[in-house]
Amino acid sequence: MFIQKAINHLKSSPKKLxxxxxxxxxxxxxxxxxxxxxxxxxxxxxxxxxxxxxxFPIIFSIYDFACYNLIKDNYSSALKCIAGANTIYCVLSIGVAFTHKVSLTKLGWAYLVFEIFIVLTLAYIEFKIATESSLKQY
Structure with missing residues (x-):
């Protein structure tokens, strides 16, 4: 329900993403x-x-702020790009977690799982908004 509310709110101003x-x-x-x-x-x-x-997040932030400042309309492909990049970042994070599973503490697992959850949720919202046909109007 929260995710749908976020999607509905951000549809009118996808640039905020x-x-x-x-x-x-x-x-x-x-x-x-x-x-x-x-x-x-x-x-x-x-x-x-x-x-x-x-x-990766440093590179993503540069991309995000460039898109925010430079793209004037039709954010669809740029949103799909960052949604895909965020998803790949999560896969890399899972890989790092399992590579270091012996030394990873419960707090380390908790941090990584929480971050992955947040990033994947954001990627889902970005992808959903990017695929909405109404996006092309903004």
Whole structure:
């Protein structure tokens, strides 16, 4: 129900999705590269794996803010692109989690599962809005 409300709200201004995604990506990058990397013993994810993961949200935020500022109409393909990129990022995160499953703590699993849930939910919303025929009007 929340997701449908979000979709209905954002249909009228799909450009906001780039802003939301970009801010979320910056938060992810900060959490991965600064917070979790300095608390490796608590989360159990090696810092080099966290830095690797953090590069993707940094790239995504640049893309998102560029789209927000440069695209004037028909956001469909740009939204599909970031939705796909977010999905691939989640697959990579799962790969990192299972690669380090021996050292990953419960808190590390909780963080990764929560982040993947949030990112996949956002990707779903982006894809749904991108495929709406009414998007071409904006």
């Amino acid at each position: 780039f802003w939301i995604d970009g801010l979320g990506a910056l938060c992810s990058a900060f959490l991965l590269a600064v917070v979790l990397a300095n608390l490796e013993s608590i989360f159990g994810i090696p810092s080099n794996a966290l830095y690797f993961l953090a590069t």
